[in-house]
Amino acid sequence: MSNNMFLRGGLNTAADDGGGSSRDWELRPCGIVVQMRDTSSDTxxxxxxxxxxxxxxxxxxxxxxxxxxxxxxxxxxxxxxxxxxxxxxxxxxxxxxxxxxxxxxxxxxxxxxxxxxxxDPSSHQKRLVDSRRDEAIAMACRAVADVNEEVDKIAEKVFAVEAAVKSGRRLKDSAIAEPTELLMCQLLKLDSIKADGEAKSQRRILVRRVQKYVETLDMLKIQNETSNSQRTVVTTSWETFDAGLRGSTSAPLQQRGRVLSQTSTSSTVADWEWFN
The missing domain is CATH 3.10.20.90 (Phosphatidylinositol 3-kinase Catalytic Subunit; Chain A, domain 1)
Structure with a gap:
């Protein structure tokens, strides 16, 4: 009877198998004591x-x-x-x-x-959260991709402006201001996109690209204005007169007085031509 009670309570003993190792035993529902199996194994x-x-x-x-x-x-x-x-x-x-x-x-x-x-309920809730997050990331990636397409189109205008300025052409201010304003609009779009994960990384890369284009246009604007001022040269040509008409404004009047006296005393003196 003591053996039956002992078996119902289970058996967890260490039996020496001669090799120095120990084994755990368990009682099955059928009443048979067997070696405990290793459930940690993947096999x-x-x-x-x-x-x-x-x-x-x-x-x-x-x-x-x-x-x-x-x-x-x-x-x-x-x-x-x-x-x-x-x-x-x-x-x-x-x-x-x-x-x-x-x-x-x-x-x-x-x-x-x-x-x-x-x-598992907790796992189900976590899976829903992860699913919503993945969906939000996918939407943000699509929004960033749309902005990237617009930036590609504006980039062509930036390259055209750069080629024109470097070739020495004089461009209107609007030719540089227009792509700059378009790029600033794309920056505002990117700022409004709420992104996490991969979408956040893509947005950061695109923001840097747009900022680089804006900086390039600012430099081209300065070069365009500088080259235009160097080509504009104002020259003034002064006419000079001989002695008696050059100097102060009173000199012609004094000269005119002497001429009048000469014409009044001598009839042989030639007539004078006056210059205002």
Whole structure:
């Protein structure tokens, strides 16, 4: 009787196998004491194959697995077909949740038995959050891509302005101001995009590219104005007169007085031509 009580309570002893190692033992429901199996191993235990029908949502997944496998092993087999990682799964058999270390045959799972799979509520909530975040990132990436297409078109105008200024052509101020304003509008669009992850990285790269174009146009504007001022030269030609008409404004009047006196005293003096 003491042996029966001892067996019902389970057996966890270390027996020396002669090699110095120890083994753990466990009591099965049938009353047999067997060596405890290592459930930390990824290898599914050997034994007769059974087909387990797993209901998940509105679909049925049929899994072939050994009867000596655990529910944790069953979760690993379901990961590929359901898209749920083992830690995201909860398995119910006969209305009760079964833990990873429980063996299928110990729980009474037989060939063509039905197991219900549900997703862990916390995992489901996290998956919804991740899905929404991924969707937001995808939308932000599309918005950044649209702005990038507009920047490519404006870049062609920037290159045309740069080629014209370097060739020595005089451009109107509007030819440089127009692409600058367009680029500033694209910067405002990028600033309004709420981005995370990959979209944030793409937006940062595009912002730097637009700023570089704006700086290039500012330099071209200065070069265009400088070259124009150097080509504009104002020259003034002064006419000079001989002595008597050059100097102060009173000199012609004095000269005019002497001429008048000469014409009044001598009739042989030639007439003078006056210049205002």
């Amino acid at each position: 599914i235990q050997a034994g007769p194959l059974i087909k387990v029908k797993v209901s998940y949502g509105g679909s049925i997944h049929e899994v072939s697995i050994t009867a000596f496998s655990t529910f944790g092993d069953l979760k690993k087999s379901l990961a590929l077909g359901t898209g749920l990682q083992p830690q995201q799964q909860r398995l119910l058999y006969r209305g009760k949740e079964k833990h990873n270390r429980v063996y299928l045959h110990d729980a009474g799972v037989r060939n063509k038995s039905k197991v219900v799979l549900i997703e």
